[in-house]
Amino acid sequence: MAYLLIAVLSQVLIITFLFNKDILKKNNERYIWFIIAIGAFIILLKFLFLVLDANMLYKMYSPAIAIASASLLYLYVHNELNNQQGFNLKKLYHLIPTLILTIVFILIGAVILFKNDYSLIIPYKKIYNVVLFSSYLTYHPYILFLITIKHKNKHLKWLVIPLILWITANLIGFLNKAFNVPIHINYFLLLNISGFLVFIVQFFKLKYNSKVNETVNSITNKPKTAKYEKSSLKIEDTNEILNKLSNHMKAKKPFLDNAFSLSLLSKQVNISKHHITEVLNTTLQKNFFLFVNEYKIEEAKKIMQKNNKEKLQTVAHLSGFNSKTTFIKYFKQIEGITPSEYRKKNA
Numbered sequence: 001m002a003y004l005l006i007a008v009l010s011q012v013l014i015i016t017f018l019f020n021k022d023i024l025k026k027n028n029e030r031y032i033w034f035i036i037a038i039g040a041f042i043i044l045l046k047f048l049f050l051v052l053d054a055n056m057l058y059k060m061y062s063p064a065i066a067i068a069s070a071s072l073l074y075l076y077v078h079n080e081l082n083n084q085q086g087f088n089l090k091k092l093y094h095l096i097p098t099l100i101l102t103i104v105f106i107l108i109g110a111v112i113l114f115k116n117d118y119s120l121i122i123p124y125k126k127i128y129n130v131v132l133f134s135s136y137l138t139y140h141p142y143i144l145f146l147i148t149i150k151h152k153n154k155h156l157k158w159l160v161i162p163l164i165l166w167i168t169a170n171l172i173g174f175l176n177k178a179f180n181v182p183i184h185i186n187y188f189l190l191l192n193i194s195g196f197l198v199f200i201v202q203f204f205k206l207k208y209n210s211k212v213n214e215t216v217n218s219i220t221n222k223p224k225t226a227k228y229e230k231s232s233l234k235i236e237d238t239n240e241i242l243n244k245l246s247n248h249m250k251a252k253k254p255f256l257d258n259a260f261s262l263s264l265l266s267k268q269v270n271i272s273k274h275h276i277t278e279v280l281n282t283t284l285q286k287n288f289f290l291f292v293n294e295y296k297i298e299e300a301k302k303i304m305q306k307n308n309k310e311k312l313q314t315v316a317h318l319s320g321f322n323s324k325t326t327f328i329k330y331f332k333q334i335e336g337i338t339p340s341e342y343r344k345k346n347a
Contacts, residue, residue: 028076028079028080028317031072031073031075031076031079032076032203034068034072035069035072035073035076035199036199036200036203038065038066038068038069038072039069039196039199041063041065042063042065042066043193043196045063062125062128062132063105064098064101064102064104064105064128065098065102066132067097067098067101067128067131067132067135068095068098070135070136070138070139070140071094071095071097071098071135071139072095073139073140073143073159074094074139074142074143075091075094077143077146077147077156077159078091080153080155080156081146081151081153081156097131097135101127101128101131104124104127105124108120108121108124129177132170133170133173133174133177133178136166136167136170137167137170137171137174140163140166140167140170141167143159143163144159144160144163144164144167147159147160147163148160154259154264155257155258155259158202158203158205158206159199159202161195161198161202162195162196162198162199162202163195164195165191165192165194165195165198166191166192166195168191169187169188169189169190169191169192169195170188170192172187172188172191173188176188210258210322211322233275233278233279238279238282238283241271241275241276241279242279242283242284244269244271245265245269245271245276245279248265248268248269249295252268253295253299254268255292255295255296255299255320256296256299256318256319256320257320258320258322260292260320262276262277262288265288276288290334293330293334294334296319296320296321296327296330297319297330297331297334297335299318299319299320300315300316300318300319300321300327300331300339301342303315303318303319304339304342304343304346305346308343308346308347312324312327312328312339312340315327315339316328327339
C-alpha cells in the first residue's frame, strides 16, 4: 500500500507543479525539466517498489502523469521553432488526457485504499495503454518530422536519438499489447530508459556547450584591424556587405536562435566568415559577438516597451540570451544601465 500512497501523492504534486502558470511562463527550458522529473518519478516508482514489493500494482497501476511527457516535448519544440516562451493557455488541450487520467488514477486509488477493491485496475490499464501509445506514437514521430524534415533545425538535433529510441520502444510496446506480437517487453523498458538517459546527457551537453560558447565569445572585446590592412575589399563592397547583414538581421532575426554563430550567418547571407569579420572590425569597430548582442538588446528593449511588467527571465530568452544573468550583463555593457533602470526610465 506504500506504493499506492506515494504514487498518488507524487502524481498530485507533479501535476500541480506542471500546471503552475507562474513557473511555466518563465522559459522553455522548464518543459525539459518537467520531462526529466516525470521520467525520474516513473523509474523510481517502477523499480524501487518492484524491489520492495512486487505486487500487481507494479504491473497494472501506471501513473497517468507519464502521458504528459510527449505533449510537453511537443510544446517545447513548438516554442523553440516559433521563438516563443512559456505556456500558452490555448495549448492546454494537449494536456487534457493527462489531467483526466490523473483524476481517474486518484479516484481508483481511493477505492483501493478504502474498500480494498482492485477490480477497476484492469479497465484503467487498458484505457491507459490506448492513451499512452496513441500519444507517444503521434507526438514523437511528428516532433521528429518537424526537426529533421520540415524545419531542419540544427539547434534541436540533440532530440533525434532519444526520439528514435522512444518511437522504437513504443512500437514494440504497442505491437506486444495490441497484437500479442512475441517481442519481449524488456526491450520496451530498455529502449525507453536508454532514450531517457540519452535525453538527459544531450540536454546537459547542450547547456554546457552554450556556456562555453558564451565564455569563448566574450574573451575578445576589441576588434583586431591590423591584419586587414592589405584587404582587397573596396568601399562599395563593404557597404554592400553591411546592408546585407543589417537587412538579414532585422528581417530574419537569426540571433534569436541559441545556436546562431558566425558560420551560420555566413551560410545564411552567402558571405565568407573572413569578410564578415573584416567589415565588422574595420567599419563598425566591433567583433561578431558585440554585433549580435546589440541586436539582442534592441529586441529586448522592444519587448519591454510592449510589456513593461514582463519578467526579465522571459525577456532574456525571448531576445536570444541563454540566461537572465548574461542578459543583464550585456544590457548594462551596451546601454550603460540595467534592464530594470531602463524600465523605470521608460515607464
